[in-house]
Amino acid sequence: MGFYLYQHGNLKIFWTGYLSDDDYKRTLNPPEGFIATANNFIQDPAKPPVNTYPALPTRVNRITELLKAKNNHSVEDMMKYQGDTFSTIANEVIPLLEPYLPATGIGNELRIWDRRFQVDSRPSALWFSVLD
Secondary structure (H helix, E strand, O other): OOOOOOOOOOHHHOOOOOOOHHHOOOOOOOOOOOOOOOOEOOOOOOOOOOOOOOEOOHHHHHHHHHHHOOOOOOHHHHHHHHOOOEOHHHHHHHHHHHHHOOOOOHHHHHHHOOOEOOOOOHHHHHHHHHHO
């Protein structure tokens, strides 16, 4: 699976077949009581990919965490989950970086950051500069 460059206009390279029903992953009444997806890779690696650029599993992991947190969910809960901006990656990585962060300024901002990507959040912008 991967991303490939192709010559524009070369229609011979495009796959035009069909997948059988067995090529698609499916589940019915899973033991968790829910199905969570977020453009993550769910296919069997031995079968043809259904999406060509899957997202990292961090978002689906966060959705799963929210759904497992309680048994009954309201429409309001679902709306809150849809808008959830918490970064599980930042939450796992920042504690590992803490010994290397300066004790002032940027380091302190990242330490006390709530790990949410809000539009007006300076620490979330700093997080992306750390990643670069």
